[in-house]
Amino acid sequence: MPSKVEGWKDEVYGTDVREHLYRFAEEGWNAIPEDERDAWFERFKWWGLYHQRKGQESYFMMRIGTPNGRLTPEQLRVVGEIADEYARGPVENPEFGGAYCDWTTRQSIQLHWIQLQDVPEIFEKLEANDLSTIQACGDSWRNIVGSPVAGRDAKEHLDAWPVIQELHETFKGNDDYANLPRKWKVAVTGDTRGSGQAEINDLGFEPASKEIDGEERKGFNVTVGGGLSRKEPRFARDIDVFVTPEEVPEVAGGVSALFRDHGDREDRFNARIKFLVDEWGPEKLRRVLQEDYVEFELRSAGDGLREEYTYNAGRNDEIGDYVGVHEQTDGNYFVGLSVLVGRMGAEDVIELADLAEAYGSEMIGLTQRQNVIVADIAEEDLDDFLSEDVLEYYSPDPHPFLRGSIACTGTEFCSLSIVETKNRMVRYARWLKDNVELPDGIDDFHIHLSGCTASCAQPQIADISLRGMKTRKDGEPVEAFDIGLGGGLGENPQFADWVEMRVAADEVPGYIRNLLRIYDEASDGKESFREFIDRHDEDELNGLAEPEETSYEDPYLGNTKMTWYPYAEETEMDASPTPSPADD
Amino acid sequence: MPTSVHQLDDGAWLSVNDTRQINVSDLWWLARHDFCSCEMADFLAEGFVDIGVDYPNIEGRIAGQCIECGESGVTDWLTLGRVVDPEAGRFFGVDPGSVHVPVRRRRLALPDE
Ligand code: HEM
Ligand code: SF4
Ligand SMILES: [Zn+2]
Numbered sequence: 204m205p206s207k208v209e210g211w212k213d214e215v216y217g218t219d220v221r222e223h224l225y226r227f228a229e230e231g232w233n234a235i236p237e238d239e240r241d242a243w244f245e246r247f248k249w250w251g252l253y254h255q256r257k258g259q260e261s262y263f264m265m266r267i268g269t270p271n272g273r274l275t276p277e278q279l280r281v282v283g284e285i286a287d288e289y290a291r292g293p294v295e296n297p298e299f300g301g302a303y304c305d306w307t308t309r310q311s312i313q314l315h316w317i318q319l320q321d322v323p324e325i326f327e328k329l330e331a332n333d334l335s336t337i338q339a340c341g342d343s344w345r346n347i348v349g350s351p352v353a354g355r356d357a358k359e360h361l362d363a364w365p366v367i368q369e370l371h372e373t374f375k376g377n378d379d380y381a382n383l384p385r386k387w388k389v390a391v392t393g394d395t396r397g398s399g400q401a402e403i404n405d406l407g408f409e410p411a412s413k414e415i416d417g418e419e420r421k422g423f424n425v426t427v428g429g430g431l432s433r434k435e436p437r438f439a440r441d442i443d444v445f446v447t448p449e450e451v452p453e454v455a456g457g458v459s460a461l462f463r464d465h466g467d468r469e470d471r472f473n474a475r476i477k478f479l480v481d482e483w484g485p486e487k488l489r490r491v492l493q494e495d496y497v498e499f500e501l502r503s504a505g506d507g508l509r510e511e512y513t514y515n516a517g518r519n520d521e522i523g524d525y526v527g528v529h530e531q532t533d534g535n536y537f538v539g540l541s542v543l544v545g546r547m548g549a550e551d552v553i554e555l556a557d558l559a560e561a562y563g564s565e566m567i568g569l570t571q572r573q574n575v576i577v578a579d580i581a582e583e584d585l586d587d588f589l590s591e592d593v594l595e596y597y598s599p600d601p602h603p604f605l606r607g608s609i610a611c612t613g614t615e616f617c618s619l620s621i622v623e624t625k626n627r628m629v630r631y632a633r634w635l636k637d638n639v640e641l642p643d644g645i646d647d648f649h650i651h652l653s654g655c656t657a658s659c660a661q662p663q664i665a666d667i668s669l670r671g672m673k674t675r676k677d678g679e680p681v682e683a684f685d686i687g688l689g690g691g692l693g694e695n696p697q698f699a700d701w702v703e704m705r706v707a708a709d710e711v712p713g714y715i716r717n718l719l720r721i722y723d724e725a726s727d728g729k730e731s732f733r734e735f736i737d738r739h740d741e742d743e744l745n746g747l748a749e750p751e752e753t754s755y756e757d758p759y760l761g762n763t764k765m766t767w768y769p770y771a772e773e774t775e776m777d778a779s780p781t782p783s784p785a786d787d
Numbered sequence: 788m789p790t791s792v793h794q795l796d797d798g799a800w801l802s803v804n805d806t807r808q809i810n811v812s813d814l815w816w817l818a819r820h821d822f823c824s825c826e827m828a829d830f831l832a833e834g835f836v837d838i839g840v841d842y843p844n845i846e847g848r849i850a851g852q853c854i855e856c857g858e859s860g861v862t863d864w865l866t867l868g869r870v871v872d873p874e875a876g877r878f879f880g881v882d883p884g885s886v887h888v889p890v891r892r893r894r895l896a897l898p899d900e
Pocket of ligand 1: 309611796
């Protein structure tokens with residue numbers, strides 16, 4: 204029997220949801236019939252609105268999909284202004300203030316505390332600037348990810364931006380693909396860094412070459428069925444297909460139609476295409492794709508470039524993450540700025556947009572490491588740009604503990620969460636920077652912190668993987684983490700081994716310090732941290748270092764999910780001021 | 788009014804008559820269970836897997852982990868709360884921190900899922 208969500212989707216879904224959204228915006232929160240709330244919240248996701256967690260009734264997270272993480276400075280300013288005006292809740296966040304934007308691990312933008320009555324105005328502002336929330340959540344083509352500096356980056360096999368634009372135009376708002384069994388995540392990588400992280404997407408296009416009719420052609424190898432969620436991580440499987448850039452839309456449409464028709468609509472926990480690939484194997488998937496979904500004859504895979512990948516690859520010789528100053532193919536420069544846990548105050552966003560415009564930049568990029576890039580800075584302006592005040596905090600040359608830290612949304616807003624995430628990761632990173640000497644050989648160190656097993660912060664592909672848990676300390680429940688080691692992408696993608704379970708959150712920084720000391724003693728400075736972990740087996744990694752209380756203090760150790768908002772003065776559920784009175 | 792119950796947002800919470808009632812992330816004490824070898828399982832709820840109604844009780848199976856021993860999996864059926872007055876649809880959730888006894892088989896009026 205199809206799941207309940209499928210029934211709701213059959214009634215209304217896709218572009219049609221919009222008129223209802225506008226009606227509710229007009230009539231107010233209370234106009235949503237109480238017994239239809241769950242159905243409408245599910246449908247609103249298609250238009251990028253996700254209801255926030257218990258205790259925050261009537262407030263929504265809004266996601267804006269920016270293909271390739273690409274915006275113009277003007278668009279960035281619009282986003283900052285919308286955040287400033289509409290993304291304000293009843294209480295400020297002590298770390299980030301009253302209005303902020305989140306740059307996400309899929310190169311999108313998240314705003315919080317959005318109210319229904321403001322949605323039409325926000326949509327109008329977004330759409331007047333060629334931005335949209337369409338399909339940013341829900342069961343369809345999500346934001347397409349890739350290298351934001353495609354066409355500018357010297358480390359590029361081919362420019363994938365035109366391909367991504369075409370996919371975006373073809374599959375957004377397209378009724379044939381609007382209602383899939385589950386989310387559909389696509390990555391197209393044209394660079395040699397591997398920055399699209401195609402390995403963890405439902406459908407991936409990775410740079411490759413192949414001889415066709417005696418001629419060396421550049422294009423992509425196709426992979427299917429990657430994903431990290433639910434303790435069931437999968438790398439996308441190679442289906443042995445090479446496509447030229449022109450062929451990408453047909454094959455991408457074919458694979459997503461195959462998913463539409465064959466994905467599991469009865470059990471949402473089994474719906475992602477990774478499970479279909481488990482069941483069928485890549486050979487059958489390829490065969491069905493060829494027979495029923497693609498008109499031309501598929502070629503076998505070409506030569507990939509994975510050995511060159513540097514993005515989240517754990518290499519010592521090169522860090523491919525875009526942070527810092529990089530020369531473009533046109534002689535200008537792009538400057539990657541580190542944004543700790545991807546969150547930037549609305550005022551800073553507007554200031555950065557103004558600055559980018561003043562320096563003649565035509566492009567802003569958001570990366571999967573939650574950072575921001577300003578492109579097109581002329582060589583003669585570079586020194587001035589680098590000495591601008593905003594770059595002191597959002598640094599092009601950050602400390603590795605700040606540079607490598609990623610965190611998801613967590614108990615601040617997210618229903619699934621087990622623990623507090625972003626504010627805690629900020630405190631971890633600062634404590635580590637102030638208290639732990641970086642061993643020789645470490646220039647880059649990735650800590651990915653996720654609040655639950657959904658794995659939005661990609662915890663399984665980091666040097667230190669943190670996944671939200673609980674434990675007891677002196678009998679009292681406290682927030683905790685499972686700790687994993689040794690994950691990453693690159694030539695040999697690998698998921699972390701989970702080696703320390705249920706470590707109280709205040710003992711995690713001590714664990715990392717102790718582990719780095721052990722690395723420092725055992726390592727010759729040439730071996731990267733990931734290589735060091737790699738040469739130990741799981742047994743050796745268990746108990747290699749000890750969790751320990753230190754001078755680090757954790758203000759969120761209690762159960763932040765029990766609060767209506769973790770940073771409020773009166774935190775109890777009963778103190779929640781929501782749903783908000785339908786004002787203006 | 789028939790009682791409508793479902794789990795939403797990938798099992799993040801239990802909804803009764805379109806009101807969010809029970810969250811993941813709570814610790815549940817389980818007694819007389821075969822979830823793990825602990826006498827009392829200290830069970831962290833990570834996702835609602837199945838929901839059913841056995842008037843007046845709302846029952847569910849929860850995915851999660853015993854934080855004492857680390858065993859993870861899905862519980863047998865637990866009483867999550869009860870709808871006392873079906874007309875008004877008022878729901879009273881159980882206190883996760885008190886002791887719960889999961890049961891294997893129940894004849895449940897399954898919701899349409
Ligand atoms: C309100 C906050 C959020 C909620 C409720 C949420 C929900 C989820 C869920 C349920 C999954 C499991 C995926 C599945 O099995 O289909 C997931 C995975 C994921 N989400 Fe989120 N998410 C949130 C925020 C974010 C953010 C901020 C990002 C960045 C764009 C993000 C990116 C991802 C990624 C990268 C994965 C894991 C990879 C995968 O399995 O595809 N999520 N999220
Ligand atoms: S990983 Fe879990 S806690 Fe974090 S944003 Fe995703 S669903 Fe929420
Ligand atoms: Zn146990």
